[in-house]
Amino acid sequence: MLTLDTLAHTYRSRDRRRDHLALDGVKLTMSAGEMVCLVGPSGCGKTTLLRAVAGLLRPTGGTITLDGQPVTGVPDGVAMIAQNYANTLLPWRTTTANIAFGLRPQHLPRAERRERVAAALAAVGLADAGHKHPWQLSGGMQQRVAIARAIACRPRLLLADEPFASVDAQTRADLEDLLLRVQREHHMTVLLVTHDIDEAVYLGHRVAVLGPPPSSIIADLPIDLPADRDQISTRENPQFVALRTEVARLIRTSGQEATTRNAAAPQRTGA
Amino acid sequence: MTAAPAPAPDTTAAAATGPLSGAATAVAAQRWSRRAGRARRATVAVLIWVASLTAAGAACEAAARLAPSGFVPPPSMVAAWIRATWLTGPPHHLYLNEDLLHHLGASVGRMLTGWTAAVILGISLGILLGRSPVARDFVNPLVQFGRSVPPVVLIPVYYLLFPDATIRHVVLIVTGAIWPVLLNTITGVRGIDPALLDTVRVLKVGPVRRLGGVLLPAAAPTILTGLRISLAIALLLTVVSEMFGATEGLGYALLDAQQHFDTTAMWAWIVPIAVLGNLGHAALNGLSRAGLARHGHPDPHQLER
Amino acid sequence: MTSHTTAVGRPGHLAVARLAGRTASNPGLRGLSGVLIALAAWEAASRTGLLDARFAPPPTLVLPRAATLLTEPDLLDGLWLTVTTWLAGLAIATAIAISVGAVLGATPALERAARPLIETARPIPAVALLPVVTLLAGMDAGNRTGLVAFASSWPILLNTIAGVRACDPALLDMARLHGHRRTSILATVRLPAAAPLIATGLRISTAIALIATISLELVTGTDEGLGGYLALVAAGGNDPAAALGVTVLAGLLGLAINSATAAAERRVFAWHPAHIRAAS
DSSP states (O other), rough: OOOEOOOOEEEEOSGGOOOEEEEEEEEEOOTTTTTEEOOTTTTTTHHHHHHTTTSSSSSSSEEEEETEEESOOOOOTTTEESSOOOHSTTTSSOHHHHOOOOOHHGOOOHHHHHHEEEEEEETOTTOOOOOGGGGSSHHHHHHHHHHHHHTTTSSSSSESSSSSTSSHHHHHHHHHHHHHHHHHHHHHHEEEEESSSSHHHHHHHEEEEEEESSSOOOEEEEEOOOOOOTHHHHHHHHHHHHHHHHHHHHHHHHHHHHHHHHOOTTTSSSO | OOOOOOOOOOHHHHHHHHHHHHHHHHHHHOOOOOOOOHHHHHHHHHHHHHHHHHHHHHHHHHHHHHOTTTTTHHHHHHHHHHHTTTTTTTTGGOOOHHHHHHHHHHHHHHHHHHHHHHHHHHHHHHHHHHHOHHHHHHHHHHHHHHHHHHGGHHHHHHHHOOOOOHHHHHHHHHHHHHHHHHHHHHHHHTTSSHHOOOOOOOHHHHHHHIIIIIIIHHHHHHHHHHHHHHHHHHHHHHHHHHTSSOOOHHHHHHHHHHHHTTTHHHHHHHHHHHHHHHHHHHHHHHHHHHHHHHHTTOOSSOOOO | OOOOOTTTTOOOHHHHHHHHHTTTOOOOHHHHHHHHHHHHHHHHHHHHTOOOOTTSHHHHHHHHHHHHHOOOOHHHHHHHHHHHHHHHHHHHHHHHHHHHHHHHHHOOOHHHHHHHHHHHHHSSOOOHHHHHHHHHHHOOOOHHHHHHHHHHHHHHHHHHHHHHTTOOOOHHHHHHTTOOOOHHHIIIIIHHHHHHHHHHHHHHHHHHHHHHHHHHHTTOOOOOOOHHHHHHHHHSSOOOHHHHHHHHHHHHHHHHHHHHHHHHHHHHHTSEEEEEEHHO
């Protein structure tokens, strides 16, 4: 359903010496209904990749194909939740109005719009917070509103950019389970980016490892754990431990390779 | 602007002196290309300014010629009048003649005197009030009332109270120009991080150093915004004040031209007023950018607060 | 809000602290005492001749006169005309400045081209244009309204441009992703996000518009409006308390307007972080 073919992106700077090659030769395919988690160290271009898939950024090389159509500009049916959830909610609108804002361009009849908003709110457990403003909600609740807004649109692809990095551990566990439940219920295709290896293995059907810049997919592991995940029992499952160790090792070795590569060629400008 | 040219990579020299000098020349080359980039951008900005103003001037010229009216002469006519009437002076006076310099000097003198007095008073009082919530409580209703009185309303009263023209003008300017400085200083001082003030107290920093080294720099951006607004008000009040019983100054000259039905002269006299306004604005902007950058503040917005 | 009391032993602060203690740390009471002390000082200055009592009578004469002024139909007519001119000019300025500012803020290329014109025209005091407009079309309330609009549009324009430009890119990305078009984004995201800044500009413009209205009335030698009334009273010369009384009334008018706009700002923008911080 989603294909990234030798995706590359260079951030150009005013003088050519400081161009930054963020992505180089990224290959990834996703089928409908899959949850793929992308892990990698900080600064490895994960956000660049997501923005390119969302059409918010024009990559300098390679192609992105969504349901057979190349992505040029913002495609229909793509939703995104990000780490800075507070910044993506319109502060002057209530929760209900915020979710409705995401639905407006679809020009649905009013009754159906209202229904979807209510269903989305219920799905994230905020059925009685509809009239509140974002500043009246906690961080975790704000992120739930962002998730509700995303799922109300019934997107064919949901992009998640480190969505739970800014909440505390307990809220994080709750939100992970929420996302899991929503994805399984609606068979949503989800591409989630995170730096937390445990989260990636816990949530995903597959885990793809992104190397340090110039980044490419250095490994693609299927996660053969039972579909029903649980915060406690799944995480003590020996297979879970083996998988996350494997991912961690992959990240570390790729990091070490990159360091030796950079040391050998000091004139190449980095980030 | 001297620039170090980007050196061609000289492998033998690099090999002889080692990798460090190679890195040094790379840094120098980067700095040069960055300066060149900045210079390029500055030139483009200036070109846009010139193009924009020229286009506007041309549009006015065309409009004035297509729909001639005695009251709105084309800019070229005004420019000709200016050249004939004002640009007749000696080179050491920038070719400006006595008459213009006389009125200009009078206005600038009053404006700067009044503005400076307002600034000194405003900042001093502002610091005192900013530091003392109790004093603020006492003084707040008075300040709120004082700033709400349009200074122009006091012109008739001042006319009688201060028969000396210069004093009258300056007092009026101070009356109007002090409020933005005062209010912004109070806000600026109040907004200083209490942790900073505590640190200063613990370190037993003397009052003078505390004032100059901590309080003023920390409150500087807010105060500078106040200074900008205050200067604009000072100019406005100077011009207005000179329309009442003055015998010299830009406002007087403007009114005089009107009473002689000399429309070209009227439009011409607007030019020095506009220039003064722009100069003051630019001077303060430049000052704030230079001063604030040195103290680590980001470039201030073009906002009114 | 905790106050930072400075160390004991500094004489100035001791005196203030004593007075503060006496007014039982009630800001309202302190404010009132401040006003009373100022009035007493004015009274003394006037009676002792520090201020020429012919031109600056003491408050015991001015304040009652100000009250009686409010019963005079001429003053009330003038007040009405001033207020309507002021409001009309402000409304025109707001409509034009917000529309132009929104478009400029959202279109960087246009803004760069227009900025030189804005920066050059903005420092020109409206009063400088007064003689020209007087000759052009005579000075009636309509023309005054126009000049008031010119003078007061700048803060709104500048703040609108800045506010629209500074919209959080995260909001813009989110809106684009959901399929909103540029005009929709301008109206439903950028402008509301810029609203607090625009409101600040509006507050400043409100004050400028009032000053401009009264100044124009005063300077044109008309007998219309509050300024015109003041000119008449001053020219008559036999009612000095009235001249200062008009000043007091004008100040109170301005004060009422400032307080009202500040309070409205606080209510409407309760959702803005600055107000939340202030309230907490």
